[in-house]
């Protein structure tokens with residue numbers, strides 16, 4: 276390899292290692308038989324996965340993560356998708372400020388959002404409820420959905436919708452048969468990102484959830500503070516495996532939709 | 538009285554202070570093939586978009602079958618539209634694309650299958666019905682777009698430069714195909730193009746546009762032989778233009794004194810006053826070249842160049858104080874540069890327009 280190619284390759288490798296090494300360090304510990312989160316691993320065991328599913332606290336956390344994650348995915352995909360569709364209309368003094376407003380949660384610190392929502396929820400009785408958690412996660416997931424849906428809408432030939440209208444499709448039929456199918460790759464990506472963000476979220480959960488809505492991420496965080504058990508590593512393993520499966524699923528679906536769309 | 542299918546009455550489209558379509562009055566006859574021809578930016582697409590309901594007219598009224606349609610949304614106008622970019626749905630197969638308008642109209646399944654089959658037969662694409670648009674060539678995609686716009690039997694089909702992206706051979710084939718479909722189905726077709734030979738080949742009538750206004754609307758023959766304005770004369774085909782003024786009239790012929798003093802006999806038109814400034818136009822293929830001077834309307838000219846163009850020669854001439862172009866059969870004698878000849882213009886082939 277010539278130096279012109281070697282240097283970027285080395286840098287790339289370093290960057291990837293920097294990102295992956297922490298994961299590679301923690302993941303094998305999921306399979307330890309030891310009581311502690313330390314190397315070397317005495318022997319291979321699945322006991323901590325067993326703990327995850329048998330221990331009522333971990334089990335509840337997994338279920339909570341799924342409930343809140345799925346709720347967030349549905350709500351934020353619907354709302355974010357509709358917002359993206361609506362913001363295609365370029366109304367002066369309306370569209371640009373609105374879209375900035377929707378994207379704001381991406382830059383507002385989670386702590387600020389958490390405090391604000393806590394006060395608001397106390398008023399509406401949403402503190403320590405699943406709905407409250409789902410709404411909070413939806414707020415931070417909507418920007419991600421919007422960015423990816425808007426992206427795929429912008430890549431679409433607007434004449435397709437005119438063509439649909441000329442062929443007799445009203446606005447609803449055009450949306451259903453033309454716009455949505457063509458925006459599907461973006462919608463799916465947005466949905467997966469929304470689920471991932473909800474799964475990963477800790478700060479809002481600390482502010483807004485009661486003991487009944489603790490998620491896996493929150494539970495991991497809590498465990499880290501009092502007893503550092505390898506159950507955390509096992510949870511992390513599930514986490515990462517789940518994410519990889521999701522991403523693979525998205526890639527597959529995109530290929531199927533995209534293959535027909537391009 | 539002709540049976541008007543569509544009438545545009547004072548239709549105007551403005552963008553800010555720009556009048557893209559300017560107070561347009563246009564009657565489209567039922568069953569005719571009308572071409573909108575004009576240079577880029579003359580407002581042709583805008584007119585089509587207003588007919589299809591994709592854009593609102595700033596002023597004026599559009600009638601179809603005598604009913605005002607300004608406020609009827611596109612999906613209820615029942616007009617087929619063929620776009621330059623085809624606008625096929627990429628996520629649907631050829632058959633699904635063609636079935637789409639039928640599905641929207643609530644046709645039954647077997648009925649849809651039958652009609653789609655027939656429409657695809659018509660454009661000779663039956664064997665490709667399960668392919669995706671991305672798996673078709675440009676010409677095939679174009680034919681799918683055509684089938685899709687015709688399958689629901691709209692009364693009017695609007696086409697915006699549908700053949701623009703095709704190569705010459707395919708384009709000429711499609712021109713004939715579309716013409717034949719038009720004759721067979723008795724459709725009213727409004728066809729936008731900026732290709733004058735395409736308009737001449739295909740149309741019953743041509744509306745020549747310039748800056749949002751109609752310069753002339755007539756049959757291809759009249760547009761070509763009797764252009765109403767200088768713009769039309771120059772836009773359609775090649776032509777020779779000579780400035781002069783009317784020197785007198787003799788029956789159905791008029792005498793024109795050209796700027797260099799030569800006199801010329803032309804076919805007279807109403808309203809040519811003595812002394813009126815005029816332009817005389819004559820098409821290159823109507824210019825006769827000969828060694829000895831022919832009878833009347835003959836000028837001495839010098840050959841400045843002869844260009845071989847395959848099926849004909851293009852001869853550039855200098856005479857009567859200006860340049861001329863003549864078109865010669867390829868079998869005719871080829872004159873060397875500098876040859877002195879006589880150019881003759883038959884009075885019947887000379888057409889007079891306002892300058």
Ligand SMILES: Nc1ncnc2c1ncn2[C@@H]1O[C@H](COP(=O)(O)OP(=O)(O)OP(=O)(O)O)[C@@H](O)[C@H]1O
Pocket residue numbers: 552557575576577578579580581582583584731
């Ligand atoms: N949304 C718009 N805002 C401002 N001006 C516009 C808009 N749409 C079209 N125009 C202008 O209107 C004029 C006519 O456009 P139109 O597309 O009808 O031309 P056309 O005759 O179809 O030209 P072409 O042969 O290039 O397709 C052009 O000068 C164009 O710049």
Ligand SMILES: [Mg+2]
Pocket residue numbers: 581582583697
């Ligand atoms: Mg155009």
